[in-house]
Amino acid sequence: MDIEEEAASNVVPATHKSVEVDDDGRSKRTGDVLTATTHIITVVIGAGVLALAWAMAQLGWIAGIGIMIACSCISILTYNFIADCYRYPDPVTGKRNYTYMQAVNSYLGGKMHVFCGLILYGKLAGVTVGYAITTSTSLVAIKKAICFHEKGHDAYCKFSNNPYMIGFGIGQIFLSQIPDFHKLTWLSTIAAITSFGYAFIGSGLSLAVLLSGKGQATSLTGVKVGAEVTEADKIWRVFSAMGNIALACSFATVVYDIMDTLKSDPPENQQMKKANVVGISMMTVLFLACGGLGYAAFGEHTPGNILTGFGFYEPFWLVALGNVFIVIHIVGAYQVMAQPFFRIVEMGANIMWPHSDFINKEHPTKLWIFKFRLNMFRLVWRTIFVVIGTIIAMAMPFFHAFLALLGAIGFWPLIVFFPIQMHIAQRNIKVASLKWYALQLLNFTCFLITVLAAIGSIREISKNISKYRIFTYKQ
Template identity: 50%
Template sequence: MYQRRAVKRSNCFHKNGHHAKCITSNYPFMVIFACIQIILSQIPNFHKLSWLSILAAIMSFAYSSIGLGLSIAKVIGGAHVKTTSTGLIVGVDISGSEKVWRTFQALGDIAFAYAYSTVLVEIQDTLKSSPPENKVMKKASLIGVMTTTLFYMMCGCLGYAAFGNKAPGNFLTGFGFYEPFWLIDFANVCIAVHLIGAYQVFAQPIFGFVEKWSSEQWPENNFINREIPVEIPCCGTYCINLFRLIWRTVYVIVTALLAMIFPFFNDFLGLIGAASFWPLTVYFPVEMYIARRKMKKYSFTWTWLKILSWVCLVVTLVAAAGAIQGLAQDVKTYKPFKTQ
């Protein structure tokens, strides 16, 4: 868990100086994160996640605001940084091919940030029927996309103004800022809590799909379908399902092991974002909209929706290529379970 590691390194830098070799292993914190997820994964379904989702959203606003505030303070402080209209200078800071690949990787990261369609239906299913769910979700999606885009743009622009061409991949965990260390610690704790909630928001639909499919395939199997009520002091009755308990625990353990073996966070995000962005966020919604509206082929709206879909497909393909290239480069120098 990079954020918990970042807290420990932040305290080390504060105590020993910014140039100290504060080397801390990620793996103990990743194990702690996995243990927390094993417990939270026993939440029966997406409908019971509202409190965790709200907490994660609050944490997201908190650490984003801290990052913005620190960037503004650095800019106001007048520290001179090297900036250019096109970023890193080809031939000076980076080679031409490497810049192209990094641009593709950045597109994958951006795509991942907007690939929320996998949980959209699950969220809509938790809403009351009055007012109509589709109208509420349309308004919520518009506000959500506008808000996140505003924060992304502000973080990108102000972060670049503060650090220029030497901007770290993550201002908080990458130590663009060192002081005040207690505020950096708090921001990283917020990121950790946010990721705990985000893991569940994206994992619960997977859990629900597998369990529903298994129940339909083997309706008479007690191991899959039997709910065992257990009295928990101060919490009431909790129903334990052995299949849910075992399969969700195995899922978390496997994902944790993969994260420990291949800790290439940004490149994996880019690849996942590229793989899910076009088919789930663009293609299927566009095709369903066209079918529902019964649009005439080659009409004005039909044509522009098709152009949008094809442009997004190109973005997905180049982002996937960039992510794969990044992973290939990482693997060349990677040594499993070595502390950085």
Template identity: 55%
Template sequence: MAAELHRGSIYVDQDPEAFSNGGVRKNLDDDGRPKRTGTWVTASAHIITAVIGSGVLSLAWAMAQLGWIAGFAVLMAFSFITYFTSTLLADSYRAPDPVTGRRNYTYMDTVRAHLGGRRVQLCGLAQYSNLVGITIGYTITASISMVAVKRSNCFHRHGHNVKCHTSNNPFMIIFACIQILLSQIPNFHKLSWLSILAAIMSFSYSSIGLGLSIAKVAGGGNQVRTALTGVTVGVDVSPTEKVWRTFQAIGDIAFAYAYSTVLVEIQDTLKSSPPENKMMKRASGIGVSTTTIFYVLCGCVGYAAFGNDAPGNFLTGFGFYEPFWLIDLANVCIAIHLIGAYQVFGQPLFQFVESKCSEKWPENKFITREHAIEVPFIGVYYMNFFRLVWRTAYVIMTAVVAMIFPFFNDFLGLIGAASFWPLTVYFPIEMHIAQTKMRKYSFTWTWLKVLSWACLIVSLVAAAGSVEGLVQSLKAYKPFQSQG
């Protein structure tokens, strides 16, 4: 009877011992956990949801700071590095062997299996602080897109010279309310439908932005200035501003490729056959190549459309005013996409806290007990009071912080800079060296180390540029005005 009840449920916290009879064990993996059903298609959807995010909207601005040569080169460099290190990370999912070894369910587990020591804590600090930062950033960006819809209609009715100021805060509260509901989805395995929807939305608004940029370039009209080296010192910016903006642009591009933070958790949703690392490499190849094509098109065409005056976000910064309904549609797509993306980045953090609390207080019924609730047309939903309280509190916290720091480009750059080196480069390389027992000072070992140190320098200068940008934004910040 219990087995029948559980088959129709949204969430089942399955205990292997409870299913040892009746042939139910065939529904479990070799480690006793529920059998995974993910494929390279669902993994690709998760990746695209995580990668093609709000960062794509800032690429025209980043290209304007770097110019045609450096902008394109940096985009391609980050694309290559991200794909290369993601393949190393995919092989590290099982240890010691990438195909037959023991599964590691989280990024921290993977680092613990291959490296151990204090680096496990450093990985956890980098990963989970980064996840917090991304969810805050997505709250900011989603609210800006919601505000942009209201402002777009205002501009259409009253003219482009009207200020149409609107506070972001009510829209952040709306976004948080939606996330409180969605956060009760218990785990990553139940998120495939949301990621597929979010991926469709990301393609939609990227395509709209690209199409409007092409139309602007093709239509001629106002002449724009572009340059091989980007914004011109003495004309557009001062020498100091040029340096800081260059660093910040690098951070923005790094953020635009950030998904290594959740790669292991995505891989843990994949079926065991064919091998997870093979499917994950395929999904990473599809995800990174698809997003790179969009990024190059949006960045380059956006720069061609707006030149050195490209706004930080060309859909919410009103690089375009008409057709207003298309701008509205694009911003609605952004908001829907970020609703899903928030969950992709929030779920690993939710599950980390819940598993640690369950380990520390296994007898606490508030933390461990699941309450069955019959949901019409869906089945049985298992509600956990600790999950309800903790996740609700977390969403509220991210919304409050977002209200205090409602900035876009500077926040993106800082998040990208902080996460890129440790999570995308350092740990995948170090785990690959340990897993393959690579000889120290060999050719491969040397160039992997050089790549890691070079990326560390890039992350540091990008972080410095983003901090400077945040300081300037704080000085200029006027509360209760839209930051779009």
């Protein structure tokens, strides 16, 4: 029995008021399609949506739109497979799989379970470092927007990211004391709302450029090879752009945490499938709007991020507001991604030292008007985690390249390979049947996309390492 299964088995069945607990003895789940959709949007509609205009510029209209729609369709299909595997062996009445790892173990066995865990939790830890970097970038962009407005667009407006990373880390230390994923709905809702806010601001500013008649020339095939872009550069950029679009669809790292908040009636898999369709469809519309309008506004010179890369200078307050929304969103998204990582460590500690008061005892605490239960192990270990992540972000602010590599490696196994293999096992699909071949073709195609994205990330890492001095980055 592994950590997750043993922790689940330690649940003490309620002896009274059975209506307040679910079939597994845990507190009654109250989530629904709306809350699940909110969690999905919080994770997938991240600040990366503002980089899709750059991706569109590298690919052009045909490939850019085609890949965005294709990735969305693939995501709906495979996340529906994942939803059906929440329970084992029957998707409606079977035993719950509380985590992605448990589901992989139930359907595919121990070796795949270990492989899944390494990728899943490695990616979760890496994402939190990337969020610290992205937040500091947006905070610096706010200061730069004010600086450019006051001193002119040619002024020297470069600032260190380090103070902002430290501030973000301090804030996350406090938020990380939220006990578990089930208490995050309010934070996730605020994050989802702000994600739409900055996406609409980026799209709106791009549309304003077009309406003013200042839009730049675009192409069906993207950036042209010439004096500024060599053939090799074009290829590397295409690889990176494909990875950016594919990875933007990912919420596999928290999909079972989301499902584990859903009430049992109607069945969880039915609710999650509806949430998948709604959440991913909304994501696709925003992706196409931000990517298409940004590319139409800036053409071949589209910046990597249309808000932090200063594709726009005025109105400066709106650019600043967009970056404020990014910060608010990432504050919430950090917790949505970190809580599953926190939980697996705390489960393991509880199993190894079941009688330790330091690890297991909850202390009722009141701070001003706030009442909460303080756990010393949770306080110490989560604080250490946030501090280490913040230091790494400060030391290597180009860590987004490492993060892109983690994401590239995680895309194929988490979003495509495991869901397809679990679906085949669950439905007993015969090897060499037509459906089996179709699923394996999809599997192989997405594997190639992952490999290409990983190659692009490795190249970016090698370029940055050779020219960077630790803790000295200014944006």
